[in-house]
Amino acid sequence: MKKILLLVGGGHAHVYLINKIIKEKQKFKTILVSSSQYQFYSGMASAYIENIYSDNDIIFDLKKLCKLGEIEFFEEKVIEIDPENKNVILKSGKKIDFDVVSFDTGSELKIDNKYLDKEKIIGIKPLTNLKKIKEKLGDLKLKEVRFLVIGAGAAGIELSLAIKELEKKMNKKIEVHIVDRSDMLLPTFPKKVQEVVKEKIYKSNVILHLNEEVKEIKDTQLITKKGLTLDYDLILWAGGPVSNQMYKDAGMSVDEKGYMVVNQFLQNIDFEYIFGAGDCISIQNFSQMKKVGVYAIKEAPYLWRNILNYFYCKSLESYTPQNEFLLIISLGNQKGILSYKKFVLNGSLAWKLKNYIDKGFMKKFNSEF
Numbered sequence: 001m002k003k004i005l006l007l008v009g010g011g012h013a014h015v016y017l018i019n020k021i022i023k024e025k026q027k028f029k030t031i032l033v034s035s036s037q038y039q040f041y042s043g044m045a046s047a048y049i050e051n052i053y054s055d056n057d058i059i060f061d062l063k064k065l066c067k068l069g070e071i072e073f074f075e076e077k078v079i080e081i082d083p084e085n086k087n088v089i090l091k092s093g094k095k096i097d098f099d100v101v102s103f104d105t106g107s108e109l110k111i112d113n114k115y116l117d118k119e120k121i122i123g124i125k126p127l128t129n130l131k132k133i134k135e136k137l138g139d140l141k142l143k144e145v146r147f148l149v150i151g152a153g154a155a156g157i158e159l160s161l162a163i164k165e166l167e168k169k170m171n172k173k174i175e176v177h178i179v180d181r182s183d184m185l186l187p188t189f190p191k192k193v194q195e196v197v198k199e200k201i202y203k204s205n206v207i208l209h210l211n212e213e214v215k216e217i218k219d220t221q222l223i224t225k226k227g228l229t230l231d232y233d234l235i236l237w238a239g240g241p242v243s244n245q246m247y248k249d250a251g252m253s254v255d256e257k258g259y260m261v262v263n264q265f266l267q268n269i270d271f272e273y274i275f276g277a278g279d280c281i282s283i284q285n286f287s288q289m290k291k292v293g294v295y296a297i298k299e300a301p302y303l304w305r306n307i308l309n310y311f312y313c314k315s316l317e318s319y320t321p322q323n324e325f326l327l328i329i330s331l332g333n334q335k336g337i338l339s340y341k342k343f344v345l346n347g348s349l350a351w352k353l354k355n356y357i358d359k360g361f362m363k364k365f366n367s368e369f
Contacts (some may be wrong), residue, residue, distance in 0.1 A: 003028040005073075006098035008078050009105035010034035010062045010090065011086055012041075013277035016300035017307075018062075019101070022069040024248065028067065028141040028311060031096060033088070035077045037063045040127035043358045046158035046330045048130055050165050055131070057362065078105075080248035083271045091258035098272045100307055102295065103260065107241030107279040115217060115237070124155055125238040136164065136234055144173040148222055150214060152180035154329050157197060159236055161332035164204045175208045177230055179222070180211035180215055188290070192344045193329070200331050241279060255282040266303050273310065277303045286321050294325050297361070328354040 005028050007014045014032070021030055022321070040048075042057040066073040080089035087097045109125040117125070122133050149160045160176050167174045178201070185201075186194050186209070201208055212224040222230045243258030253261040253269050258283040261269050268286065269275035278296035301317040309316050328338045328350055336351035338344065 003099040003311065004086065004097060005030045005202040005311075006096060006101040007032045007343075008062070008103045008278070009278075010039040011034070011104035011106050011280075012039075012296040013303055014102065014104040015039060015060055015062075015065075016297075018033075018065050018069055018071065018216050020304050021071060022065070026308075028099070028309075030071045030073050031074070032062065032066050032090070033078055033090065034062050034098065035153070036126060036128045036292060037061065037073075037075050038128055040130055040357075041362060042127055043253075043361070045130055046153070046162040046332070047355075048160040049137075049159060050332065051134075051169065052334065057359075062338060066337060074178070079246065081246055081252075083142055083252060083274060094193070098273075100275070100310060102303060102307060103247075103274070103276040103280050105244055105280045106277045107259075109237065111237050111361045112238035114157065116237075118217070119231060119236060120219075120233070121217065121235045124159065128257075133145065133236065137163070139168070140172075140233060142172070142233060143190065145233050146175045146234045147232055147240055148232040149176065149178045149179070150180075150235060151240065152178050152182065152185055152208065152210065153238065154186065156180070156236075156238035157186075157201070158236060158307055158330045158332075160206050161180050161200065161204055162330070163236075163334040164206055165296075173175070176204075177209060179209045179214065179224070179230070179234075180207060183211040185210065189327075190339055190342070190344060194343070195341050196346050197331070197335050198328065199260060204332065237355065250347055256273045257282070260284045264318040264320065265306050266299060267310075267316065275307055275310075283319075283321060295321060298322065307366055328357075330354065 019222055039060040039062055041058045046055050047053050048058050063073050076090040078088045079091050085209055087095050091094055092273050104347060106138050111123055115121045117230050122129055134260045147163055149156045155311045156178055160178050164176050164320045185198055212228055215225040220231055246255045247260040248258050255261055262276050262281045263284050266275050266277055277299040302317055306316045324341050326340045330336050334351045335348055336354050338350035
């Protein structure tokens, strides 16, 4: 009987693995479990909202790709992991056994569960919600619309400025407010980036409410703990990332935030046949890594080679995360700000470079499939 490789999650690293499986016939069976048939490329999210990119530009069809690689696909959610007995339980109750498993499930959205089923509140995760956000924008028939964006991180800022750019295209007056409990904008970014972004927010007439924490959300109003009351037509929740509880519940080692701990081989420190990549993991001695997509992309080749090496009883390859990486924030209307080490570039050239990199990433995989 063939051994089984189980992939849980359709993130960027696993898309890379699927590409390899399509091209390289292996002696093991592969199964992918993902909560959605479609994987959205996060780097193009805000420009997608701004209607610069279409669905085809930023979406991988995981089911279609799995068919090309003869990979069994389940559009389901894993709710329980049994690492000792080498199986997972799906929400439907189905049990899937494995010989080797890899997790690329990303991080969860930091949002109170009581808001998850509210019609006027949409979280930016899972990324499939991007399509829902666009549909809601189109469905709002009001001539004047008020959006509240919860979270002043890079994602919240990009979304806010993208929505503001739709004002002319949609022939509507769109008022955008950003609410964040922090007293500083983009605290982990260089000061120059903070200054440019803050100025852009001001010039775009996006209203910033820092040091304000959500206390209560009613049908048409948000109330902060300081007593600020904001009316809204739609709330986009872009709060910070949190870990999936299932790793801790499974008895695996997790860091102080609950992310699964792996070693330099991207291998779980408790169970050698469990691997992981992307936002769902914490690498030993590198626990302060930011939750950004660039790491999943860099980890993917190591993840693939180490899974193969484990199957075929060969030595594993050590992965060392880079200390510095290129970061570009979209500022709307095909403008952006680029930051690398101490270098900062602001304007259309930064966005063009981002567009070139993002389109190149999508073309690389879509053309090869």
